[in-house]
Amino acid sequence: MKCFYHEAQNDHAPKHFFLRGQPAPSPEQPVRAERLKDAISAAGASLEILPPLVSDAVLLSRLNQIHTPRYLEFLENVVERWRALPAAADVVAPNVHPCGHARYYPRHVIGQAGWHMHDMACPMDAGSYRGIIASATTAQAAADAVLEGEEATYALCRPPGHHAGPERAGGFCFVNNCALAATVLREKYDRVAIVDVDLHHGNGTQDIFWQRSDVWTGSVHVDPADFYPFYWGAVDEVGADSGLGYNCNVPLPLGANGIAFLQALSRLLSALAQFKPQAIVIALGLDAHKDDPLAGMTLETEDFYRIGQRLAQVKGPKVIVQEGGYPTDSLGDNLAAFLQGFRRG
Ligand SMILES: [Zn+2]
Numbered sequence: 001m002k003c004f005y006h007e008a009q010n011d012h013a014p015k016h017f018f019l020r021g022q023p024a025p026s027p028e029q030p031v032r033a034e035r036l037k038d039a040i041s042a043a044g045a046s047l048e049i050l051p052p053l054v055s056d057a058v059l060l061s062r063l064n065q066i067h068t069p070r071y072l073e074f075l076e077n078v079v080e081r082w083r084a085l086p087a088a089a090d091v092v093a094p095n096v097h098p099c100g101h102a103r104y105y106p107r108h109v110i111g112q113a114g115w116h117m118h119d120m121a122c123p124m125d126a127g128s129y130r131g132i133i134a135s136a137t138t139a140q141a142a143a144d145a146v147l148e149g150e151e152a153t154y155a156l157c158r159p160p161g162h163h164a165g166p167e168r169a170g171g172f173c174f175v176n177n178c179a180l181a182a183t184v185l186r187e188k189y190d191r192v193a194i195v196d197v198d199l200h201h202g203n204g205t206q207d208i209f210w211q212r213s214d215v216w217t218g219s220v221h222v223d224p225a226d227f228y229p230f231y232w233g234a235v236d237e238v239g240a241d242s243g244l245g246y247n248c249n250v251p252l253p254l255g256a257n258g259i260a261f262l263q264a265l266s267r268l269l270s271a272l273a274q275f276k277p278q279a280i281v282i283a284l285g286l287d288a289h290k291d292d293p294l295a296g297m298t299l300e301t302e303d304f305y306r307i308g309q310r311l312a313q314v315k316g317p318k319v320i321v322q323e324g325g326y327p328t329d330s331l332g333d334n335l336a337a338f339l340q341g342f343r344r345g
Contacts, residue, residue, distance in 0.1 A: 198285020312345020
């Protein structure tokens with residue numbers, strides 16, 4: 001299996017995020033990519049390091065299909081605008097958010113930061129935009145390779161993407177890499193599905209395709225009543241308008257184990273089968289492992305082997321896009337187990 005990675009992802013290295021009312025070290029660090037790269041070698045897959053970033057008109061036109069122009073412009077320019085504020089920190093972090101029925105999109109950068117960043121987990125500094133675009137470029141390369149005939153590819157993406165909606169960053173995510181991969185696949189296939197096995201609900205992905213019937217979205221995750229992203233991810237969220245019936249959520253109780261997860265995945269894949277997808281994007285979070293610092297489920301490393309095996313059995317070409325999974329001794333083993341299960345599926 002071809003695996004893709006872009007070194008400029010390292011330019012995004014957030015030091016802190018807000019946890020339980022105080023700054024805490026961010027777990028979304030470049031060391032994640034180092035551990036995942038080692039795991040790719042251990043699984044016997046080939047890793048292609050992508051060439052330096054260039055201005056990519058194709059990427060921008062694809063991103064414009066899933067994000068609003070003003071959001072993409074905000075991501076590109078916000079750090080420079082923020083640093084021009086008197087007595088501003090080097091890092092962009094909003095202190096006000098629109099609640100209820102906000103009527104006006106503000107001109108001021110502080111108002112725009114609150115509009116476009118829905119939580120305190122997305123600090124941006126001078127290197128962040130390059131890292132974000134490098135991550136998107138990686139997802140795009142993996143999806144393009146499938147268009148060119150590969151049966152399955154893996155994109156080692158960080159920052160991750162599935163909490164990023166049409167114009168909001170959140171949960172360490174800025175650009176929705178899975179939605180981008182699905183957009184690329186849609187250039188060849190009429191019916192594309194995104195299957196999200198991250199610990200957290202893929203609220204950004206759900207939001208982007210909420211009213212669309214050409215991209216089915218489904219997610220297994222901890223019940224949002226008790227867990228991030230809190231406001232989305234319930235069973236009765238099934239899409240709207242043309243997208244009605246094209247979104248499927250299977251929430252699990254906090255602390256769920258591998259048996260419960262695999263049963264939930266089977267339910268999700270039964271729903272997916274009715275859609276008859278022609279190509280699939282897998283949003284691969286590894287943060288459901290029992291040792292993950294985000295501590296939401298209790299999966300063992302062997303469970304990722306079974307998840308990989310089960311997903312490989314779904315017919316159609318696939319792009320696997322890395323989502324969550326934070327530094328622990330088992331992070332690399334979990335990816336290697338998934339890839340081995342996937343190959344033997
Ligand atoms: Zn996650």
